[in-house]
Amino acid sequence: MRSVLIIGLGRFGKTLAAKFSELGNDVMVVDNQEDNIREFMRYAVNAKIADCTKPEALESLGVRNFDICFVCIGSNFQASLEITSQLKEMGAKKVISKASTNIHAKFLGRNGADEVVYPERDRAEKLAVQYSLSNIFDYTEISSDTGIYEIPILDSWVNHSIIELNIRNKYKINILAIKKDEEVISLPSADYVFCLGDHVLVLGKQKDMEKYVSKIK
Numbered sequence: 756m757r758s759v760l761i762i763g764l765g766r767f768g769k770t771l772a773a774k775f776s777e778l779g780n781d782v783m784v785v786d787n788q789e790d791n792i793r794e795f796m797r798y799a800v801n802a803k804i805a806d807c808t809k810p811e812a813l814e815s816l817g818v819r820n821f822d823i824c825f826v827c828i829g830s831n832f833q834a835s836l837e838i839t840s841q842l843k844e845m846g847a848k849k850v851i852s853k854a855s856t857n858i859h860a861k862f863l864g865r866n867g868a869d870e871v872v873y874p875e876r877d878r879a880e881k882l883a884v885q886y887s888l889s890n891i892f893d894y895t896e897i898s899s900d901t902g903i904y905e906i907p908i909l910d911s912w913v914n915h916s917i918i919e920l921n922i923r924n925k926y927k928i929n930i931l932a933i934k935k936d937e938e939v940i941s942l943p944s945a946d947y948v949f950c951l952g953d954h955v956l957v958l959g960k961q962k963d964m965e966k967y968v969s970k971i972k
Contacts, residue, residue, distance in 0.1 A: 756779050759821060783816070852870075912949040
C-alpha cells in the first residue's frame with residue numbers, strides 16, 4: 756500500500772484517484788473546486804479544497820509524507836509548473852505531472868517533475884497503432900518499436916501446442932498470456948494446445964506483428 760497525493764480532479768485525476776483507492780492505497784485528493792472534492796470524498800482517505808499554487812496551502816499538505824505526488828492539472832499551464840516546482844522544493848519524494856502539450860511536457864521536466872505523463876497523446880498513439888493493423892484487439896507500447904498486442908490465433912494453430920508450433924522462433928513473438936472467453940491464462944506452458952477462438956497477448960516488434968497479422972484470414 757502506498758500513500759498518494761493527487762492534485763487536480765479533472766477527468767485524469769478522478770480516474771487516477773478512483774483506481775488507486777480501489778487498489779487499496781491511501782489517497783489524498785486536492786482541488787480548488789468544492790464540487791469535485793465532494794464527489795470524491797468516498798474514494799479518498801482525505802480530501803481538501805485548496806489553491807495549491809499558494810506555497811502555504813501546499814506546505815500544509817505535508818508533501819514529504821507521500822510516496823508519490825501527482826499533479827493532474829493539464830489545462831492551467833502556469834499552475835501546473837508552479838505546483839510541480841514547489842513540490843520538489845518542499846522535498847516531495849516523487850512528482851509525476853500531467854502534460855497537455857509537448858511544450859508543457861518539456862517545461863514540467865525542467866521544473867523538477869520526476870516523470871511526465873501525456874495521457875491524451877499516449878492514448879492517441881496507441882489507437883493509431885491498434886487501428887493501423889487489422890486484427891489488433893489491444894496494444895500497449897513498451898518502446899518505439901515494441902509492444903504488447905492482443906491478437907487472434909491463426910487457424911493453423913488450432914489443436915497444436917506452443918512448442919509444436921515453434922512460435923517464438925517462427926514468428927519472433929513471445930506469448931505472455933492466452934485469453935479463453937473470460938479466462939486469462941498467464942505465462943502458459945509450452946505444452947498448451949490452442950483452441951478455436953483463443954486470443955493471445957504477445958510481446959513483439961511492430962514489423963514482426965505486421966507480418967503475423969497479414970497471415971490472419
